[in-house]
Amino acid sequence: MPDDRSHLVVVSNRLPVDRTVGPDGEPTWSQSPGGLVTALEPVMRSAGGAWVGWGGQPDLGLEPFEHDGIRIIPIDLSESDIERYYEGFSNDTLWPLYHDVIAPPSYHRLWWDSYLSVNRRFADAAIAAAAPDATVWVQDYQLQLVPRMLREARPDLTIGFFNHIPFPAYGIYSQLPWRTQIIEGLLGADVIGFQRVADAGNFTRAVRRLLPYSTKGSIVNVPDGDGARQVLAKAFPISIDTAGFEELAQRPEVRARAEQIRHDLGNPRKIMLGVDRLDYTKGIRHRVKAFGELLADGRIEVGDVALVQVASPSRERVETYRQLRDEVELTVGRINGDYGTISHQPISYLHHGFPREEMAALYLAADVMLVTALRDGMNLVAKEYVAARSGDLDGVLVLSEFAGAADELRTAVLINPHDIAGLKDAIRGALDMPREERRRRMRAMRKRVRENDVEHWSATFLDALRRVRRGDDLSALSASGSRRSAGQAPGPDTAPPGHEASGAHAASGAHRGSGHDEAAPPRVDPGASAIGAPR
Numbered sequence: 001m002p003d004d005r006s007h008l009v010v011v012s013n014r015l016p017v018d019r020t021v022g023p024d025g026e027p028t029w030s031q032s033p034g035g036l037v038t039a040l041e042p043v044m045r046s047a048g049g050a051w052v053g054w055g056g057q058p059d060l061g062l063e064p065f066e067h068d069g070i071r072i073i074p075i076d077l078s079e080s081d082i083e084r085y086y087e088g089f090s091n092d093t094l095w096p097l098y099h100d101v102i103a104p105p106s107y108h109r110l111w112w113d114s115y116l117s118v119n120r121r122f123a124d125a126a127i128a129a130a131a132p133d134a135t136v137w138v139q140d141y142q143l144q145l146v147p148r149m150l151r152e153a154r155p156d157l158t159i160g161f162f163n164h165i166p167f168p169a170y171g172i173y174s175q176l177p178w179r180t181q182i183i184e185g186l187l188g189a190d191v192i193g194f195q196r197v198a199d200a201g202n203f204t205r206a207v208r209r210l211l212p213y214s215t216k217g218s219i220v221n222v223p224d225g226d227g228a229r230q231v232l233a234k235a236f237p238i239s240i241d242t243a244g245f246e247e248l249a250q251r252p253e254v255r256a257r258a259e260q261i262r263h264d265l266g267n268p269r270k271i272m273l274g275v276d277r278l279d280y281t282k283g284i285r286h287r288v289k290a291f292g293e294l295l296a297d298g299r300i301e302v303g304d305v306a307l308v309q310v311a312s313p314s315r316e317r318v319e320t321y322r323q324l325r326d327e328v329e330l331t332v333g334r335i336n337g338d339y340g341t342i343s344h345q346p347i348s349y350l351h352h353g354f355p356r357e358e359m360a361a362l363y364l365a366a367d368v369m370l371v372t373a374l375r376d377g378m379n380l381v382a383k384e385y386v387a388a389r390s391g392d393l394d395g396v397l398v399l400s401e402f403a404g405a406a407d408e409l410r411t412a413v414l415i416n417p418h419d420i421a422g423l424k425d426a427i428r429g430a431l432d433m434p435r436e437e438r439r440r441r442m443r444a445m446r447k448r449v450r451e452n453d454v455e456h457w458s459a460t461f462l463d464a465l466r467r468v469r470r471g472d473d474l475s476a477l478s479a480s481g482s483r484r485s486a487g488q489a490p491g492p493d494t495a496p497p498g499h500e501a502s503g504a505h506a507a508s509g510a511h512r513g514s515g516h517d518e519a520a521p522p523r524v525d526p527g528a529s530a531i532g533a534p535r
């Protein structure tokens with residue numbers, strides 16, 4: 001019997017393909033938009049790779065199938081799994097906790113039980129799909145228990161994990177009733193990747209607080225039989241398919257569409273753009289509030305400046321997301337009602353997903369891109385904007401210092417979204433920025449996004465896994481920086497106070513309890529909305 005097991009298995013909550021049912025009732029699959037699959041597709045194809053994930057709908061009952069040279073292994077989730085594992089523990093416990101409790105996390109034992117059992121299901125599927133000595137790469141916060149489950153069942157595997165969202169300071173992380181189990185789950189991996197140096201530092205600090213393991217720089221020494229194995233916990237900042245996005249933005253039809261968008265908006269002198277999943281981490285309300293105040297103050301005029309806010313639907317059954325949608329739509333409606341004219345709406349609000357071509361046209365049409373996240377692992381929108389503007393070297397990126405992208409895009413206009421007065425001044429400054437300064441800033445960002453594209457990200461991560469498999473001493477990797485950090489401008493790590501990386505640190509290994517001394521102050525404002533509305 002032929003062995004159809006794979007030498008490279010990727011495990012992520014969602015599959016890299018989307019299912020649509022045609023008018024004839026027949027389902028078809030198409031590649032999901034997004035950099036991860038683009039980056040991994042060639043290596044997956046050449047390795048005869050397999051991808052384990054959920055098909056996005058309950059109880060699909062699908063058998064594994066082949067799509068574009070990748071073996072797709074669907075995981076079934078029931079309605080109850082979706083409610084408890086996905087909407088509950090992943091997106092109402094871990095998501096707010098890991099984003100600095102911008103919204104209060106909910107802790108429910110039933111949700112944890114479901115997280116455990118669904119993680120087990122993903123792990124079992126990966127175990128069955130992996131050839132002897134294969135590499136398994138697990139993605140993101142929904143599956144943090146999978147690395148240990150894999151190691152226990154299959155010590156022959158080389159295991160990677162990448163966390164796409166922040167890893168919080170210990171004082172926040174320590175709220176989690178299952179904090180030790182999660183750390184132990186992650187330490188099943190050989191390489192644990194984070195977006196920022198600060199996230200990796202927060203993780204190793206949590207290890208030292210919770211477990212009697214020593215760490216040195218990015219290396220955690222995990223007891224293994226009579227000895228110890230080294231786990232590398234390090235920043236691998238993710239990026240985009242830069243060349244693909246640049247090419248898209250050069251297409252004549254995309255450029256024509258950008259012109260059409262400007263025309264349809266009434267040819268305002270300046271267009272500002274926000275593009276986000278409708279998520280409370282993205283700072284949409286802060287941005288809209290600043291814009292509304294600039295109108296009220298007479299510092300911008302309707303018809304002269306327009307704001308386009310694209311907010312794609314997300315996690316719509318989770319209460320904090322419903323509440324956010326109501327708040328954003330109420331505020332947008334009020335601003336348009338107060339300042340709109342028959343011919344001009346100050347804010348064009350679009351609650352849909354768009355094809356990549358339309359996204360590129362929007363980026364080309366926007367004079368100022370507003371990324372005002374309160375906390376974001378990376379923020380790919382910021383990088384897409386830079387790639388789209390690499391041809392004309394125009395446009396101004398206003399970027400939150402709380403987004404991982406701020407570590408790399410140092411010549412963006414960096415802002416603190418909590419400081420509404422500062423944000424207003426930054427927006428006004430961006431609108432008035434001279435052409436030469438726009439070019440200078442954009443050129444530096446283009447260099448960074450070209451050097452550090454998603455292909456570089458995946459190659460660097462997979463190379464680290466290869467070195468583990470070869471048995472290399474990981475200390476060299478621990479010390480080496482990515483191209484990004486090697487060339488990074490001097491200055492703070494951009495981790496805001498309370499989120500700094502620890503740098504090299506050797507711990508004695510004693511269990512240190514659960515002190516809260518390194519916590520950032522929680523951002524919940526009990527006097528305001530439950531999800532921390534700006535005042």
Ligand SMILES: Nc1ncnc2c1ncn2[C@@H]1O[C@H](COP(=O)(O)OP(=O)(O)O[C@H]2O[C@H](CO)[C@@H](O)[C@H](O)[C@H]2O)[C@@H](O)[C@H]1O
Nearest residue numbers: 164238275276277310312352353354376377378379380381
């Ligand atoms: N209306 C719309 N129509 C079509 N496409 C749309 C859209 N709105 C957004 N998108 C696309 O969706 C992607 C969003 O990526 P982000 O990095 O901004 O956030 P997200 O929180 O989903 O990702 C998580 O993973 C990424 C990758 O690791 C991290 O950068 C991030 O911090 C973490 O929260 C971008 O490629 C963007 O173009």
Ligand SMILES: O=P(O)(O)OC[C@H](O)CO
Nearest residue numbers: 013014140164165314315
């Ligand atoms: O729509 P979700 O819940 O799968 O989340 C998408 C985000 O990119 C998760 O990092």
